[in-house]
Amino acid sequence: QQQVKQSPQSLIVQKGGIPIINCAYENTAFDYFPWYQQFPGKGPALLIAIRPDVSEKKEGRFTISFNKSAKQFSLHIMDSQPGDSATYFCAANSDGSRLTFGEGTQLTVNP
C-alpha cells in the first residue's frame, strides 16, 4: 500500500514537445504529492507539489494534474527544452515525514 508506481521508465521527446509522466498510488492516506528532478551526480530537487484538494497546479512550464478518484497524478512539461533532460520522480507522503518515491522516469529532450 506504500508503493507509488511511475511510468514510463524512459521518455524521449523533441524540443518543444510535451512529455507526460504518470504516477499511481494505493494509500488513500497520502495527502502530499511532490515531483522531484534529479540530474546526474546530484540529489533530487523539488520541482512542484500538489495537495489532493485541487485537480491541477501550474508553475512555469510544469503542470501537475491530479485525479483523486483514480488515485493518479501526472506531470506535464510544456515547451520542453534540452536542459529539462533529467530523471523525474513522483513521490507521496501522509504525515510530513517519509517520502515514498516512484521508480523514476529518465527524460531526454532532443534539440
Added chain:
Amino acid sequence: DAGVTQSPTHLIKTRGQQVTLRCSPKSGHDTVSWYQQALGQGPQFIFQYYEEEERQRGNFPDRFSGHQFPNYSSELNVNALLLGDSALYLCASSLAGVRYGYTFGSGTRLTVV
C-alpha cells in the same frame, strides 16, 4: 546560505567493513532523513532523526543505524557491508511541522567491493 552538505562524496569499502556517512542540514532545519538510492531506482527511506532521536524507520535491517547531534547534523552508519549496499545515500533536511521544505543533499556514492 548553505544547503544540505554530505561527506564524503564518494567512498569505496570492502564487503564486511563498516562505514559512516555524514550530513549537515540546511540552515534553520532541525530534522534529518536518510534515503538509499540504488542505481536506476527511486530513493528508499531509511530513517528520520529529530531531537536526536530516531522517529521513523523504513524497511532496513539493524545494520543501518544513525545518530543526530545537538547541532542537528547526522551520521548514517552501516555495519557488515554487503555488495547490495552499494548505492547513493541521500540526506534530506526539513523543519519539523513544515511539509514542503524537504531539501536533499547531493549524496554519498558508496561502492562495496
